[in-house]
Amino acid sequence: MIQRRTIRRSSGRFIAAAVLGAAPLVAAAPASAGTGASSGAYVLVIAPEDTSRTAAIKDSSLRCGPAGGSHTNAPLACAQLQTARGRVGAIPEDPGPCTREYAPVRVSAHGTWNGSPRHYTKTFSNLCTAVRGTGGVIFAF
Incomplete structure (x- = not known):
């Protein structure tokens, strides 16, 4: 399970650690086997831009087909990704x-x-504009 981390200097280093630490989760996601169902696995990270003060990074894992991971609302997040063909940027704003x-x-x-x-x-x-700008669910954890 991915843990929350604290930023002290460079958010990029911690983001890379969070993403790389979850690489087995992403790599282990099976592709759809022609059943019409979609599958996917994501590492989701929220990091403050201002790294001059201590702030928390939030991260979550999301698995689809079936829905799971540490995301608080994986079924709805997967439904949004299904509609957007797995592209977060294509999810309509909330x-x-x-x-x-x-x-x-x-x-x-x-x-x-x-x-x-x-x-x-x-x-x-x-954070509010980030959550709403990506459909209201994907980064709401």
């Missing part, structure tokens, strides 16, 4: 209000979908 707080976060999803690699990284002005 409309709704967010605070105007400026606390930038970088979200990333790395893994596979039906045997094809998938990578998504984007910086948002705060």
